[in-house]
Amino acid sequence: MILTFNLAVLLAVIIYFRIRRRVQARSRSDQWMTVAIVMVFGLLIAPTDFGQGVLDVVGQLAQGVSQADGP
Template sequence: MLTINVAVLLAVIVVLRLRRRTEARSRRDEKLTVVIVLALGVLLAPTAVGQGIADVLGQLAGGVTQAGR
């Protein structure tokens, strides 16, 4: 349960950071956002939600590959 709560908190932080205008971001600010997103990915990956997202993205990628042939 703790993993999901931290993941939700990180997701909220990511959404708030990405809502800011691009011009207002410094290079350091962008790097921090990338680190936060990577941490969110590490927290979500082993959960059922993370596995569901991976399955959906895998099916989407497979559909795009099939459509390109």
């Protein structure tokens, strides 16, 4: 039996459990570790279809906000 897993899914689970923790209990190094993990996660999902879909949705939201703010 061969067990395979997706690194992006593993990082998503790690991020979920790290963000669930109480904010008061975090040290500065712990916060930086969370930021680094989230950055790596973003780099892993960016070239995927899901990452491109998220990019399109966020782009449309930003465009809608910028047009709503205008004259």
